[in-house]
Amino acid sequence: MGGGGQQREEGKTDSGKAGGVYTWEDVQSHCTKTDQWVVINRKVYNVTQWAKRHPGGFRVLYHYAGEDATAAVMKDFQDLYVKAESQGMFRTRPLFFILHLGHIILLEVLALLMVRYFGTNWIVTLLCAVMLATAQSQAGWLQHDFGHLSVFKKSYWNHVVHKFVIGHIKGASANWWNHRHFQHHAKPNVVLKDPDINMLNLFVLGDSQPVEYGIKKIKNMPYNHQHKYFFLVGPPLLIPIFFHLQIIQTMISRRYWVDLVWFMSFYIRYFYCYVPLYGVIGATALLFFVRFMESHWFVWVTQMNHIPMEIDYEKHQDWLTMQLQSTCNVEQSFFNDWFSGHLNFQIEHHLFPRMPRHNYYLVAPHVEALCKKHGIPYQTKTLWQAFSDIVT
Known part of the structure; x- marks a missing residue:
């Protein structure tokens, strides 16, 4: 299929049977959520129904609807x-991931034992929060490994351990992360398609969007001051507020009940350990402070590359x-x-x-x-x- 749209290609139905020939204009007209065609290796596929079952979430294929989705590499x-x-x-060193998981668990155990042994004064509490935030951040990188299926040879075991790490150790949802992160990899830094740069009108990123927002005089936020309020809204609130609410809403609305059980297991474990020491309000405040520090760590690291x-x-x-x-x-x-x-x-x-x-x-x-x-x-x-x- 050429850029001019004059050449024709063999069409394929979901079953793989020949369905005719199509121009680029034909393919590009099938780019809605209810009508999705993609081109793979110069063959046209109707993926409308299969897109709903895509392991990376229904939006991944939708971002390529009407396009050539072949991994076009040199x-x-x-x-x-x-x-x-x-x-x-591509061969995994198991000891690397065992030690990585071990140092996360060790940090959590030491943080709890330190508070139990030395008390809940502010110095000990601060050290405890730093250790827990470190464990949470490192667990975030570890779940990323399992989410990308880069540890075990069999996908099944990657999925199982992924749910344990992101659910029980971090208190989040594996499915929520998969559907969000795979869109990022499919279309990194593409406006309206990469959720990592979809800032809900809080920030205007890139070269084209700031100009566009200026011409349209969109006044949702004082964007000319975004480099200042970024420090108050972005790094400190992404994980404890935005992500937390989005995770709960996603699990309930999409009925990710297994993820919800893993999510609840984290909070049951955490409050069982820390409520006797700090009370309900104190334990909640401690967790929020941990998330606050983790959020800074997460934002600066994940955004420095993009x-x-x-x-x-x-x-x-x-x-x-x-x-x-x-x-x-x-x-x-x-x-x-x-x-x-x-x-x-x-x-x-x-x-x-x-x-x-x-x-x-x-x-x-x-x-x-x-x-x-x-x-x-x-x-x-x-x-x-x-x-x-x-x-x-």
């Missing part, structure tokens, strides 16, 4: 993918170009790897989302060489520069 990248597989870069990059409406770019233009890296160090859950290798994560994160450093030089060969920007920043670029 031959060099395809060769690199094969090379990475042959060199064992917010400073290109943010725009759908341009129908090929998959590889879209991933590279919307991501950048932060330099490697033991602290940066641990602090960011290896999301300092954001480029490699987006190109190889199922690769165990402890192998990103192995494939990174190959990706950088590929980008250099084809004149594609490959940005690596210091952690401080990455944080300051968010504000800029």
Whole structure:
């Protein structure tokens, strides 16, 4: 199918039987939630019904409705993918994830024992909150690994442990995370399609949206001051307020009862441990403070790789170009790897989302060489520069 829409392609129904030939105009007209066609390997598929059962959520295929959804990558990248597989870069080191889970559990146990042994004065409470926030943040990176099916060979065990980590250890929903995060990977930094840049009219991101909002004189918020109120609304409130309410609403409205049970198990465990020490109000305040600190950690790390990059409406770019233009890296160090859950290798994560994160450093030089060969920007920043670029 050519860009001019003159060439024709074999059409496919859901059952795979030939259904005719179509022009690009034919395909592009089927781009609604109730009528979705996509092109994969130059064949046209009606995915309207299957989209509802897509493991990444119904919106993932909808974002590609009327488009070519083939993983349109350069031959060099395809060769690199094969090379990475042959060199064992997709092979998991179980000890890495065992130790990672172990240090999360250890932090939680030590925090509780410290309060029980030394009392609930403000110094001990502050140390307890810092340890719990660290455990929660690290658990966030760990659930991300299982959510991407990058730990176990069988998807089933990734899903099971994912529900345990995000549900019982963090008090969130696996399905809510999957449906949100997979949209991000499908269309990173694409306005109206990537939920990570859908700021509910609180912030106007990128180069085109601020101009557009200025021309239309949309006055929902004082956007010319967003770099100031960002510090009061964004990092501190995303997890304890916005995400928490969205998770509850999603689980109930979509009937994710298994996720709800895991979600409740976290709160039962937490309040069972801390209400005898702080009372109901005190334990609730402590948890909110933990979420408050975790939220700062989460926002700065997750946004340092994307917010400073290109943010725009759908341009129908090929998959590889879209991933590279919307991501950048932060330099490697033991602290940066641990602090960011290896999301300092954001480029490699987006190109190889199922690769165990402890192998990103192995494939990174190959990706950088590929980008250099084809004149594609490959940005690596210091952690401080990455944080300051968010504000800029």
